[in-house]
Amino acid sequence: MGHDVTVLTVSNDQSKPQTEQRAGYTLVRLSPRIELFGNALFAGTVKYLRNAREYDVVHAHSHLFFSSNLTAAYSRVTDIPLAVTCHGLMSQRVPEWFSRFHLNTVGRFTYNAADVLFSYTAPERERLRDLGVSSDIRVIHNGIDVDRFTPVGATYDRITDATGPAVVFVGRLVEGKRPRDVLKAFQTVQNNIPEAKLFFCGDGPLRDKLEQIVERENMRESIRFLERVPYQEMPAVYRAADLFVLASRTEGFPRSVMESMACATPILSTRLEQTEQVIEQAGRTVPVGDTTALADAMSSMLDDRAVLRKLGQAGREIVMREYDWSETVEQTTQTLGTISTSTPSQQQVDSGQAEEQVIPAGSNTEHEQ
Template sequence: MIKILTFSTLFPNDQQPVHGIFVENRLRHLLSSGKVEARVVAPVPWFPLRQDCFGTYATYAKVCSAETRHGLDIIHPRYPLIPKVGMNWTPGFMYRALRPVIRKIIKDGYDFDLIDAHYFYPDGIAAAMLAREFKKPLTITARGTDLNLIPQFDKPRQMIKQAAEQASGLITVCAALAEPLVDLGIDRSKIHVLRNGVDLTAFQPQDREQARQKLGLTGPTAVSVGGLIERKGHHIAIAAMTGLPELTLLIAGAGPERRNLENLAQEKGVADRVRFLGNVPHRDLPEIYSAADLMLLCSSREGWANVLLESMACGTPVVATDIWGTGEVVTCADAGVLMEDRTPEAVVKGINSLLSALPTRTATRRYAEGFSWDDTTEGQLNLFESILHGH
């Protein structure tokens, strides 16, 4: 039995149940192999006040110190975070805060074989420091912004390179994310592309008419799923609605841009056709996907967007920007359409193209069935076993 310590700030907690849920899903499928035991250390920024006026920081303050999810033990130790100006210091702060935590885990009897870190910066950097101190092998999984944005900054780029060189194995969730590591001088043979999968049991087609009736839908409908932040491009989807007069847009997600997006819908005269659903529990998404004719993703950066496969698994094709790993997810007409640009005009063109030749929901579901977690789990096990054999 391989004993791993999963280390990541990207992991669900009692206050943020879908935060980093893709990390949890991958780990759960790995554990289902019966060949791995795991504990999770999911650090949370320290903040002293819980009043809602402090927004996300108040949410951090409310996160429990320890919990069990799906039979998995998780702790949420705190680390200092200086907003906006502390980027270069955060990995060191995290490392120093986590040293006694890791020491206690080992002392209490869980002497793990390997640290499995998710997200390169600051998580992977701090994990590399901890791996050196406790003399443990390390794997780091890159997931998107950690490699397609953060290395643009000199100091983080240097730290990412050092951590990548130290790690016994590197994982990227799409082939496109391997290139920034190669650009840093990392040997390509050290990089393993293990894509995210989709839970084909949790995400499957629902009764379409019943789902549409429940949501009060009558015409063609698109759903855009993701946090209400600029990078997800909900503003582009809303602007495109002026060129799609028959379409209703559902937006599932929460975030700081909600008021701006609502104002934009009013300015564009489409507020009556744009519905904000708020933060939708993961278990309720299949019904929303099933009710829609298509799922729309206008992101500027993604590693491997899980929402694409979730939608397809429910029989709903997608229209998405052709960035990073998205072209590795959307590879044929049964999956959907890749947009030429990230503009409202490209959204209109992409949606009209898809609606003019919609694949059957059965065909889209069949396509998604090629993306189970099995291959990813096998790849992780092979990598871990190889590392521990060599170590």
């Protein structure tokens, strides 16, 4: 689109180059110096902030990352244009009391430092206002590549080779995503649908505990761990599943939910303010922590193939209509252009020729796409 983009990310993989040219952007991998609750602080952030005036816009992601907080503080004492994207207000890695304290102090400071703040949903925007955030807030949906995530295409062999309906959990195995609730509910489902299978796609600190439960309950044939699947293979995972399940206590608007919907795989989720309105059109929701309701919904959905197909198709239509990333990219680019130090003309923006440089600062893990 005519933009010069540099992406900073954290990586401990010494086999990968520190700097890599990719299609449309430069990826810079920085080694973490300090890590707390899975949140990395890397010295390279300071280096890039010192040179921030070379960029037209700095784009940080989430108040939960040290690098975003540091970027916000730096922007307060300089004139660098700062955009921040909110990826949910509560952390899944720390105790809730600490997450609320951080949100009401450092989080509010970080968001108020932004020239523009991106929110994925209107309810989240209202919560930010209630928090005391006065920055310009734009609601722009998280976009999905609807040409990559489609109902038609290859399926993931390790799922399709198993007999019976397949339920998939995609995400980090951490307390905030409550994978143990999924496991407990699935044990009940097996009483009604013994041939059903559950696949955990992801890794994290709860992996060992979950495997111990599976071993103790003699469910190794029914519950399987796929670990971290390469991103390019994720469409095949969603297509192979009959049902996608999310049991989180809090979320922003997870890409995994939209990716699953784009592949016409129905959703079963906990009832979250950010996602409820959309998911109710493409699946079912249950209260957070209610494993009985989760099990009942899982069983009833797996028992009715016609309902699964109807919900899956509805999800695909929603994503095509509202979450196509070609539209969200255009909206985001237009907005960033309004705060850029070298604001392009409307004609340049419309034609995609603006020389806008962006640093997304604040990712705590490298997400290969």
